[in-house]
Amino acid sequence: MTQDTVASMPAATARVVAINEDVVTIELDDDATGCLIKNEVVYICPPSSVDRPRTLLKAEVLSVKGNEAEAQVYEDTRNVGVGDPVIQSGQQLTVELGPGLLGQVYDGLQNPLPRLLETGGTFLQRGLEVRALDDRHEWSFEARVRSGDEVMPGDTLGVVQEGRFSHRIFVPFALQGTFSVAWIQAGSFTIDTVVARLTDEAGNEHPITMTQRWPVRHPLSQELVSLGRAERRYPEAPLTTTLRLIDTFFPIAKGGTACIPGPFGAGKTVLQNLISRYSDVDIVIIVACGERAGEVVETITEFPQLADPHTGGSLMDRTIIVCNTSSMPVAAREASIHTGTTLGEYYRQMGYDVLLIADSTSRWAQAMRETSGRLEEIPGEEAFPAYLESSIRKLYERAGILDMHGGQCGSLTLIGTVSPAGGNFEEPVTQGTLNTVKTFLGLSYDRAYKRFYPAVDPLISWSRYPEQLSGWFRRTMGEHWQADVDRLKALLHEGDEIERMMQVTGEEGISDADFLSQQKATLVDMVYLQQDAFDKVDASTSLNRQKAAMALLTRIVDAPLSFGGKQDIRDVFTRLTDLFRNLNYAEFESDNYWKIRHSIDELLKQYAREASRTAAYPASTP
Numbered sequence: 001m002t003q004d005t006v007a008s009m010p011a012a013t014a015r016v017v018a019i020n021e022d023v024v025t026i027e028l029d030d031d032a033t034g035c036l037i038k039n040e041v042v043y044i045c046p047p048s049s050v051d052r053p054r055t056l057l058k059a060e061v062l063s064v065k066g067n068e069a070e071a072q073v074y075e076d077t078r079n080v081g082v083g084d085p086v087i088q089s090g091q092q093l094t095v096e097l098g099p100g101l102l103g104q105v106y107d108g109l110q111n112p113l114p115r116l117l118e119t120g121g122t123f124l125q126r127g128l129e130v131r132a133l134d135d136r137h138e139w140s141f142e143a144r145v146r147s148g149d150e151v152m153p154g155d156t157l158g159v160v161q162e163g164r165f166s167h168r169i170f171v172p173f174a175l176q177g178t179f180s181v182a183w184i185q186a187g188s189f190t191i192d193t194v195v196a197r198l199t200d201e202a203g204n205e206h207p208i209t210m211t212q213r214w215p216v217r218h219p220l221s222q223e224l225v226s227l228g229r230a231e232r233r234y235p236e237a238p239l240t241t242t243l244r245l246i247d248t249f250f251p252i253a254k255g256g257t258a259c260i261p262g263p264f265g266a267g268k269t270v271l272q273n274l275i276s277r278y279s280d281v282d283i284v285i286i287v288a289c290g291e292r293a294g295e296v297v298e299t300i301t302e303f304p305q306l307a308d309p310h311t312g313g314s315l316m317d318r319t320i321i322v323c324n325t326s327s328m329p330v331a332a333r334e335a336s337i338h339t340g341t342t343l344g345e346y347y348r349q350m351g352y353d354v355l356l357i358a359d360s361t362s363r364w365a366q367a368m369r370e371t372s373g374r375l376e377e378i379p380g381e382e383a384f385p386a387y388l389e390s391s392i393r394k395l396y397e398r399a400g401i402l403d404m405h406g407g408q409c410g411s412l413t414l415i416g417t418v419s420p421a422g423g424n425f426e427e428p429v430t431q432g433t434l435n436t437v438k439t440f441l442g443l444s445y446d447r448a449y450k451r452f453y454p455a456v457d458p459l460i461s462w463s464r465y466p467e468q469l470s471g472w473f474r475r476t477m478g479e480h481w482q483a484d485v486d487r488l489k490a491l492l493h494e495g496d497e498i499e500r501m502m503q504v505t506g507e508e509g510i511s512d513a514d515f516l517s518q519q520k521a522t523l524v525d526m527v528y529l530q531q532d533a534f535d536k537v538d539a540s541t542s543l544n545r546q547k548a549a550m551a552l553l554t555r556i557v558d559a560p561l562s563f564g565g566k567q568d569i570r571d572v573f574t575r576l577t578d579l580f581r582n583l584n585y586a587e588f589e590s591d592n593y594w595k596i597r598h599s600i601d602e603l604l605k606q607y608a609r610e611a612s613r614t615a616a617y618p619a620s621t622p
Contacts, residue, residue, distance in 0.1 A: 010087060010088075011087070012029070012045065012085030012086055012087050013028065013029055013030075013034050013086070013087070013088050014026045014027060014028050014029055014034070014036070014042070014085075014086035014088065015027060015029060015083055015084065015085055015086055016044060016080065016081065016082055016083060016084045016086060017068070017082060018082065019077060019080060019081075019082070020374045021077065021374055022072055022073045022074075022075075022076075022077050022329050022330060022331055022371075022374075023062070023070055023071070023072050023073070023371065023374040023375060024044065024059065024070075024071055024073060024077065024080065025068055025069070025070055025071075026042065026068065026069050026071055026086045027067055027068045027069075028067040028068075031066070031067035034088070036061060036064045036067070036068075036069040036088075037061065037064070037090075038061055038062070038063065038064055039060060039061060039062075039092045039093065039215070039217060040060070040061045040088060040089065040090065040091065040092060041058060041059070041060055041061075041089045041091055041092060041093050041094075042059050042060075042061060042071055042086050042087060042088050042089060043056040043057065043058060043059070043086065043087040043089065044056070044057040044059055044071075044073060044077075044080055044084055044086055045057075045084055045085045045086070045087065046079045046080045046081070046084055047079070047081070047084065055126055055127030055128075056087065056127050057073050057074070057075040057077070057080065057126065057127055058073070058074045058075065058109065058127075058129070059071040059072060059073040059074060059331075060072055060074070060092075060093055060331065060335075062371070062375065063375065070375055072330075072331040072334075072371055073329065073331060074108075074109060074329055074331045074332045074335070075126045075127060075329060076126055076329065091213075091215075092215035092216075092217065092218070093109075093215060093216050093217065093335060093338075094213040094214055094215050094216065095110045095132065095213065095214060095216055095339055095342050095343065096110065096131070096132040096133055096211055096212075096213055097211060097212050097213065097214055097342075097343075097346045098133050098167075098169075098191050098209075098210050098211030098212070099133070099139050099160045099162045099167045099169075099191065099210060100133045100134050100137060100139075100162070100191070101132075101133070101162075101320055101343060101346075102162055102163055102165070102283070102317065102318060102319070102320060103163075103316050103317060103319065103320075104132075104320055104321070105300050105321045105323065106132065106320070106321070106322045106323070106339070107322070107323065107324055107328075107332065107336070108289070108322060108323075108324040108328070108332040108333060108334075108335045108336030108339055109129075109332060109335060109339070110132040110322075110339055111128075111129060111130050111132070112130055112132060113300075113323075115130045115131075116128065116130055133191055133211060134191075135190055135191055135192055136190065137190065137191075138188045138189060138190055139160040139161075139162075139188065139189060139190075139191065139210060140160060140161060140187070140188050141158050141159075141160050141169065141185075141186055141187060141188070141189055141195050141210065142158050142159050142160070142186055143157065143158040143184045143185070143186045143195075143196075144156050144157060144158045144159060145157055145158070145181050145184060145196075146181065146184070147181050147182065147183060147184060148180065148181060149180070149181045150178055150179070150180055150181075151171050151178075151179050151180075151181060151198065152171065152177075152178055152179070152227075152229065152405075153170075153171050153172060153173050153174070153175045153176065153223070153224070153227075153229070154170055154171060154173055154224045154229045154230070154349070154404070154405065154406075155170065155171045155405070155406060156168045156169070156170060156171075156406055157169050157170065157171060157181075157184065157195070157196050157208065158184070158186070158195065158196075160210065163317050163318070164311065164317070164318075165282070165283075165318070165350075165352070166350075167350065168349075168350045168351075169195070169208075169210050170212070170349070171198065171208070172206075172208070172212040173212065173214060173220060173223065173224065174212070174213075174214070175198075175200075175206065177200055177201055178200075178201060179198035179199060179200055179206070180198065180199045181196060181197075181198060182197045182198060182199045182205060183196065183197045184196040184197075189210070191209060191210045191211045192209055192211070193209060193210070194207040194208065194209055195208060195209060195210060196208040214342060214346070216335065216338040216339050216341070216342045217338050219345065219397075219398050220342060220345040220346060220349065221345060221348075221349070221402055224404075224405075225402075228405075229404070229405045230349075230402050230403065230404050230405060231402070231403045232400050232401065232402060233255075233400075233401040233402065233403050233409070234401070234468075235253035235254060235255040235256050235400075235401055235411075235465075235468065235469070236253075236468075236469065236471070236472060237253070237254050237469065237472050238251040238252065238253055238254060238465065238469050238472065238473075239251075239252045239253065239254040239256070239279055239280065239281070239355070239413050240279065240280040240543060241274070241275050241278060241279045242278040242279075242540040242541050242542060242543075243271075243274060243275065243278070243454065243531060243541070244528055244529070244531055244541050244546055244549070245454060245456055245458070245528070245529045245531070246275075246441065246456075247541075247543065247546060248485055248528070248546055248550065249458060249461075249463075249485060249488075249489065249529070250439055250440075250441060250456070250458075250461050250462065250463040251439070251463055251465050251466060251469060252413065252415070252438075252439045252463070252465065253413075253438070253439075253465045253468065253469060254280075254281075254353060254401070254411050254413055255399060255400050255401035255411035255412065255413055256399065256413055256438055256439065256465060257396045257399050257413070257414050257415070257416075257436065257437040257438055257439070258413075258414075258415045258416075258437050258438070258439035258440070258441060259361075259415070259416050259417070259418055259430075259433045259434065259437045259439070259440060259441070260272065260415065260416070260417045260418070260441045260443060260456075261417070261418035261419070261420055261425055261430050261433070261440075261442055261443065262417075262418075262419075262420075262423065262442065262443025262444070262445070262455070263419075263420070263422065263423030263443070263445045264419070265445065265448060266423075266443035266444065266445050266447075266448045266455050267443060267448050267453055267454060267455045268359070268360070268417045268419075268443060269298070269299075269359075270453070270454075270533055271441075271443075271454050271456075272286075272357050272359060272415070272417060273302070273306070274454075274533055274539065275355070275357065275415065276315075276319070276355060276357055277306055277308075277309065277315060278309055278539075278540045279355055279413075280353070281352075281353040281354060281355040281413065282318065282347070282352040282353050282354065283318055283319075283320070283344070283347045283352050283353070283354045283355070284315070284318060284319045284320075284354075284355050284357075285319070285320045285321075285322070285340050285343055285344050285354065285355070285356045285357070286299060286303070286319065286320070286321045286322070286323075286340075286357050286359070287321075287322045287323075287336055287337050287339075287340035287341075287356065287357070287358045287359065288321070288322070288323035288324065288325070288336075288359050289322075289324055289333055289334075289336045289337045289340075289358060289359070289360070289361070289363055289364045289367075290324055290325070290328075290333040290336075290360070290363025290364060290366065290367060296323045296324075296325045299321065299323065299359075300321055300323060303315055303316055303319060303321065304316045309540060320340070320343055322336050322337075322339050322340040322343070323336070324336045330366075330367040330370045330371055331367070331371065333363060333364065333367040334364060334367040334368055334371065336364075337358050337361070337364050337395065338395075340356055340358070341356060341395065341398050341412075341414070344356045344412045344414075345398065345412060347410070348402060348410035348411060348412045349402070349404065349410060350408065350410060351404065351408025351409055351410045352410050353410065353411045353413075354410065354411065354412045354413070355413050355415070356399075356412060356413070356414050356415070357415050357416075357417070358414070358415070358416040358417065359416075359417045360416070360417040360418055360419045361392070361395075361416040361417070361418055361429065361433065362418050362419040362420065362429050363419070365384060365388060365391075365392075365428075365429045368384070368385055368388065368391065369383055369384045369385060369388075372384075372385035380428070381428045382427060382428055384428050384429070388428055388429070388432055389428075389432035389435065389436075392429075392432045392433055392436050393432075393436050395414070395416075396414055396416070396433075396436045396437060398412065398414070399412045399413060399414035400412060416433060416437070418430050418433055423445055425442065425460075438463065438464040438465055439462070439463040439464070439465060440460075440461055440462050440463070441456045441461050442456065442457050442460045442461045443455050443456060443457070444456070444457035444460075452525070452529075452530055453530060453531065453532075453533060454530075454531065454533075456529075458489070458492050458525070458529055459492065459493060459496055466482055466485075470482060476543065477543070477547055478547070481547075481550070484550060484554045485550075487554070487557075488524055488528075488553070488554070488557070491517065491520060491521050491524060491557065492521050492524060492525065494517055494521065495517060495518045495520065495521020495522060495524075495525075496521070498510060498514050498515070498517060498518040498521075499518055499521075501514075502518070507566055512563070512565065512566060512569065515566050515569055516561075516563070516569050519569055519570065519573040520556075520557050520573070522573070522577075523553075523556065523557075523573055523576060523577055523580070524553060524557070526577050526580075526581070527553070527577060527580035527581055527584065528549060528550075528553055531584075532584075532585070535585055537584070537585055537586065537587060537588075538584045538585055541584075542588070544588075545588045548588075549583075549584075552580075552597070552600065553580075555604070556576060556600075556604065559604055559607075559608060560608065561604070561607040561608060562607060563607065572603070572607060575603060576600065576603065579596055579599055579600050579603070580600065582596050583596045583597065583600070
């Protein structure tokens with residue numbers, strides 16, 4: 001925060017009376033004329049010195065008790081002392097919404113990190129705030145309404161081109177009532193230029209720029225839905241990730257919710273990169289809410305280098321990154337996920353499909369636990385706050401599909417990764433998330449150790465969306481698609497049971513029929529559930545190719561084949577596995593693809609003929 005900003009702030013109305021790490025207790029100077037409000041942003045003013053200029057430390061009121069309140073500070077509280085003045089802003093924690101958000105890397109309070117580097121150097125300075133949007137860049141504004149038109153909050157006044165996206169400039173969502181457009185202009189302007197003036201029913205005039213602010217803890221769509229300006233819609237189509245295991249076995253609805261829990265080293269980062277890169281969405285928002293600094297640095301350095309498979313440009317052209325490392329104050333870590341969700345809601349309001357990936361919600365929950373402990377609240381399981389599951393539900397409920405009054409329809413899909421200690425899925429954050437989301441992709445360290453990627457365990461993962469999306473799958477993938485998927489799921493479970501039996505009795509302790517079922521299950525796992533993230537062909541599998549692969553796979557599994565014993569079964573399925581893998585690496589419907597398909601067909605015909613001869617001339621019984 002600059003010295004000019006400090007000088008322009010209002011006078012202090014409260015003071016610090018107690019400090020507990022980053023939670024401070026403040027008290028009004030005069031409770032007869034002032035008041036404290038929950039979630040209000042306040043500024044702590046530690047004393048200045050010759051070598052330390054005056055700074056304002058941003059904080060948020062957590063609870064109010066009479067003329068006292070507990071506030072969490074978003075900065076390091078060193079040098080803060082009892083009696084330090086407190087300035088009230090009268091506003092909740094908000095984000096700035098407008099053109100220029102795409103391609104940015106923000107902290108949890110929407111400070112752009114590259115501009116923080118320019119302003120304050122490599123090490124972040126306390127109390128330093130930088131505006132979220134560039135106020136020097138000019139945008140070409142095209143008006144969509146005329147003078148005299150009547151508009152309401154959430155209506156589109158005009159558009160600007162943000163990269164390849166048409167960025168809608170809305171009537172501010174915080175306004176209420178019906179307005180008349182008194183004046184509007186088109187042209188190239190900065191975000192602070194007044195582009196329109198609206199007149200309310202009382203005759204008051206409201207200047208409109210290309211930006212507005214919105215509180216992060218309040219769902220942006222809530223007011224519009226209550227006023228009938230938007231309507232929540234039931235998801236009817238899946239989010240196509242081009243990952244076979246997800247799209248086929250454990251689909252996520254577009255506008256739905258999912259979680260990816262797993263221990264350290266199970267491949268969460270690679271999986272979320274693949275989902276964000278190849279999913280059929282317009283906007284991607286990555287929220288690193290408290291991960292280790294090394295992982296966050298990897299995210300913000302790798303994403304600009306990733307190619308967008310939809311456009312060929314940089315993936316960052318349609319991505320926003322909000323990041324806070326585990327070493328940052330817990331308050332900023334806790335706020336970051338709300339900041340990212342609000343940005344996602346904003347682009348959904350424009351009619352875009354938005355994907356938000358939160359990595360990881362465990363760190364977010366741990367930040368809430370630390371704050372709750374300092375507030376001396378009654379703890380729940382494992383010292384997490386008693387309202388943990390309620391907070392998780394409120395977060396995921398912000399996902400969904402919205403039909404807007406202007407005719408546009410947008411979606412916000414929310415996927416949260418969870419980092420349970422020791423891979424224990426019974427801990428409170430994982431369980432609270434599983435009770436909320438509709439797709440669970442459980443990562444397994446054992447599968448990752450065996451180099452099975454993605455390391456999603458098909459025996460514990462699930463999705464509640466297949467029935468909801470059944471109409472879409474019948475129309476797009478065929479009448480028997482879901483029945484085939486269910487049969488392969490059952491085969492995987494059967495193969496696992498036989499595998500466990502073999503570990504006790506050996507191969508000699510099971511029948512040839514059981515060994516054949518185990519080999520079929522292994523084939524499904526090896527050639528369909530696994531996918532090479534570093535192969536340019538196999539990294540992404542279109543729905544058409546998934547449909548073709550499933551048809552071939554079910555034909556192999558259902559074929560009436562005959563074998564001369566377990567070694568014969570093993571040899572044939574080893575050959576089938578090698579051929580199918582090579583098929584996955586071949587360009588779809590290329591000459592090489594059809595050549596490999598022919599080899600698989602010939603192998604099946606060979607053993608099908610033997611099965612026919614065996615059926616025609618059965619061996620005589622002794």
